[in-house]
Amino acid sequence: MFKPLTLRTYLLVAALIALALALPHVIDDSYLLHLMILSIIFAIFASAWNLVTGFAGLKTFGHHAFFGIGAYASALLGINLGLSPWLTIWLAAVIAALAGVFIGTPILRIRSMPHVAIVTLAFAEIVRITISNLQGITRGELGLWGIPAFEGFMLPLIGEVVFNPSVKLWYYYLALGLLLLSIGLIALMMRSKVGLAVVAMRDGEDAAESLGINLARFKLLVFGVSAFLVGLAGAFYAHYVSILTPMAAVGPDLIILVIAMVLVGGLGTFSGPIIGAFVLTFLGESLRVLDDYRLLIYGALIILSIMFMPRGLATIGSFFRRRPAEARAD
Amino acid sequence: MTIFLEQIINGIIIGSMYALIGSGIALIYGTMRVLNLAHGEFYMMGGYLVFFLVVAYAVPPWLAIPIAIAAIFVLGMLVQRLTIAYLLPREEWAFATIAATLGLSIFLQNLALILFGEQFQSIPYYLPGVVEIAGLRLPQQRLLMLVVAVITIAIMTFVLAKTRFGWALRATSQDKDAAAVVGIPAARIYTLTFGIAAALGCIAAAMLAPIYAVNPWMGMPVLFKGFVVVILGGLGSFPGAIVGGILLGIVEAVGVQVTSSEWRDVIAFGLMILVIWVRPWGLFGKPR
Numbered sequence: 001m002f003k004p005l006t007l008r009t010y011l012l013v014a015a016l017i018a019l020a021l022a023l024p025h026v027i028d029d030s031y032l033l034h035l036m037i038l039s040i041i042f043a044i045f046a047s048a049w050n051l052v053t054g055f056a057g058l059k060t061f062g063h064h065a066f067f068g069i070g071a072y073a074s075a076l077l078g079i080n081l082g083l084s085p086w087l088t089i090w091l092a093a094v095i096a097a098l099a100g101v102f103i104g105t106p107i108l109r110i111r112s113m114p115h116v117a118i119v120t121l122a123f124a125e126i127v128r129i130t131i132s133n134l135q136g137i138t139r140g141e142l143g144l145w146g147i148p149a150f151e152g153f154m155l156p157l158i159g160e161v162v163f164n165p166s167v168k169l170w171y172y173y174l175a176l177g178l179l180l181l182s183i184g185l186i187a188l189m190m191r192s193k194v195g196l197a198v199v200a201m202r203d204g205e206d207a208a209e210s211l212g213i214n215l216a217r218f219k220l221l222v223f224g225v226s227a228f229l230v231g232l233a234g235a236f237y238a239h240y241v242s243i244l245t246p247m248a249a250v251g252p253d254l255i256i257l258v259i260a261m262v263l264v265g266g267l268g269t270f271s272g273p274i275i276g277a278f279v280l281t282f283l284g285e286s287l288r289v290l291d292d293y294r295l296l297i298y299g300a301l302i303i304l305s306i307m308f309m310p311r312g313l314a315t316i317g318s319f320f321r322r323r324p325a326e327a328r329a330d
Numbered sequence: 331m332t333i334f335l336e337q338i339i340n341g342i343i344i345g346s347m348y349a350l351i352g353s354g355i356a357l358i359y360g361t362m363r364v365l366n367l368a369h370g371e372f373y374m375m376g377g378y379l380v381f382f383l384v385v386a387y388a389v390p391p392w393l394a395i396p397i398a399i400a401a402i403f404v405l406g407m408l409v410q411r412l413t414i415a416y417l418l419p420r421e422e423w424a425f426a427t428i429a430a431t432l433g434l435s436i437f438l439q440n441l442a443l444i445l446f447g448e449q450f451q452s453i454p455y456y457l458p459g460v461v462e463i464a465g466l467r468l469p470q471q472r473l474l475m476l477v478v479a480v481i482t483i484a485i486m487t488f489v490l491a492k493t494r495f496g497w498a499l500r501a502t503s504q505d506k507d508a509a510a511v512v513g514i515p516a517a518r519i520y521t522l523t524f525g526i527a528a529a530l531g532c533i534a535a536a537m538l539a540p541i542y543a544v545n546p547w548m549g550m551p552v553l554f555k556g557f558v559v560v561i562l563g564g565l566g567s568f569p570g571a572i573v574g575g576i577l578l579g580i581v582e583a584v585g586v587q588v589t590s591s592e593w594r595d596v597i598a599f600g601l602m603i604l605v606i607w608v609r610p611w612g613l614f615g616k617p618r
Contacts, residue, residue: 059425061432106607113424114365114565118557119606122599125554133592252550256436263429296440302433306426307416 033168039281040175046261046273048229054268056222057202062120065127066096068250070231071238078148089235096231104223132246144244260298263305266312345579346479350534352559352571354527360566361503367431370549371438376532377544395536406528442546450543475537558602564612
């Protein structure tokens with residue numbers, strides 16, 4: 001993770017970005033773009049979950065709470081105050097980050113992993129039940145609709161930017177922008193002193209503390225940033241699908257999907273969560289005919305990847321490389 | 331006042347079921363330090379087994395329930411052997427086992443959905459009558475639940491305190507390596523413990539199934555209740571889980587009287603987070 005970036009890495013990232021930018025002009029298919037947008041939303045979510053779980057070693061299972069908080073906060077601010085989504089997605093992300101700091105403060109004192117797992121799961125359930133019960137505000141299980149869409153504008157040289165359900169192009173570019181922003185933020189953080197401290201903390205709490213690392217502060221910072229990014233993904237999701245239900249926006253299925261993505265892709269790697277998000281979203285869609293079997297397959301994927309592929313798809317390349325190179329890479 | 335008292339008694343009875351579920355989670359955590367997220371699914375499968383035996387094959391409940399318990403016991407041991415035992419030697423075992431049992435839980439839930447469909451099934455009351463004690467009306471079914479819970483807890487307490495297996499189990503949970511030195515087969519103890527925990531979940535399912543419906547999703551809420559119970563009682567403590575279960579039953583009964591039933595789970599989870607905040611080792615445990 002702290003290896004110096006080589007020219008090859010830069011070129012690879014640049015090529016991937018160019019490919020992603022060119023994609024809608026090569027294949028003009030709104031269904032494909034829809035899948036790409038969903039994959040990107042999940043890639044942000046999965047990367048942010050991986051930031052706390054894989055990099056910082058705080059095994060949380062309740063991050064879908066922040067997705068729901070971001071989604072509902074942005075939608076409700078738009079509906080009730082008439083604010084533009086361009087503003088509310090950021091406000092919503094800040095609200096999610098505040099919620100993250102609020103729940104993070106008690107749990108980060110706990111070193112026992114099962115306690116953290118239980119509290120985070122329960123917190124997400126509290127958020128889901130509360131959203132579902134406050135029918136006067138959220139319309140509960142009936143679903144919140146009438147969420148404003150992003151306003152279009154004129155872009156010099158390129159033309160009109162519009163956001164409506166039939167034109168996915170600009171949603172795609174906006175999502176891509178948010179993904180790059182999120183990954184950039186995570187990469188910057190992890191390659192700075194914060195990253196060193198966080199990884200030291202994961203690999204040996206007592207040793208890190210004895211070296212003068214303020215555990216609580218770094219943990220809270222990472223947790224807050226992660227909640228911010230998940231909230232941002234949720235807020236974008238709200239304005240993209242324009243209808244929210246508690247089960248879809250805060251249901252336990254969400255976190256299960258994200259865990260499956262990160263485990264399949266590779267826990268504790270930069271590219272793993274992104275790879276996992278794309279692989280599972282497209283796999284899930286190709287299984288649409290077998291809709292009942294989807295969660296069954298995700299469950300099986302979680303078990304199989306943890307048992308037989310604990311480092312995920314992202315590191316599978318090292319199996320095929322020559323040994324000395326692998327030894328140096330570690 | 332009578333209604334209030336009836337609610338409290340009902341709370342204690344439901345709480346005794348929570349205690350059975352929580353004690354299964356506590357036993358597994360206490361011996362092998364594994365948080366079993368699939369615990370609710372043993373409860374669910376137990377519920378379906380009893381349903382099929384009693385309703386579809388007309389086996390009398392006194393025979394059907396022991397058959398179901400034995401089957402879930404074997405299933406629990408099998409699951410431990412095939413997944414947990416394989417993951418325990420890993421360096422990252424704590425997370426690996428949580429994630430694997432989560433995957434297992436989703437897998438089993440959806441397998442049940444595919445095999446048995448999404449309709450809610452009901453089992454008739456084993457005892458249809460109502461008892462009146464000092465002006466309080468109690469269905470015999472609920473009294474039966476309490477009796478079964480008391481007997482189960484008594485047997486478990488005896489097994490843990492007085493039998494060679496109980497000694498071996500407690501020795502293994504205190505110090506696995508030291509236990510191995512004196513010839514206790516830790517791996518076998520783990521497998522048996524998992525089976526027993528699953529069987530405890532099945533007993534709770536058999537008793538609760540006539541009151542709540544049997545369905546593929548019945549395990550998840552019960553798992554969460556079990557978590558609250560073990561946090562209240564101190565994670566890994568068997569007596570703590572019993573007290574925690576009954577306490578949770580009473581708190582929920584009173585809480586629902588004060589607010590409404592939609593907020594029942596929020597009350598339970600809120601209580602749990604409060605306990606973790608103030609006394610992370612549980613209400614009755616000692617700080618380690």
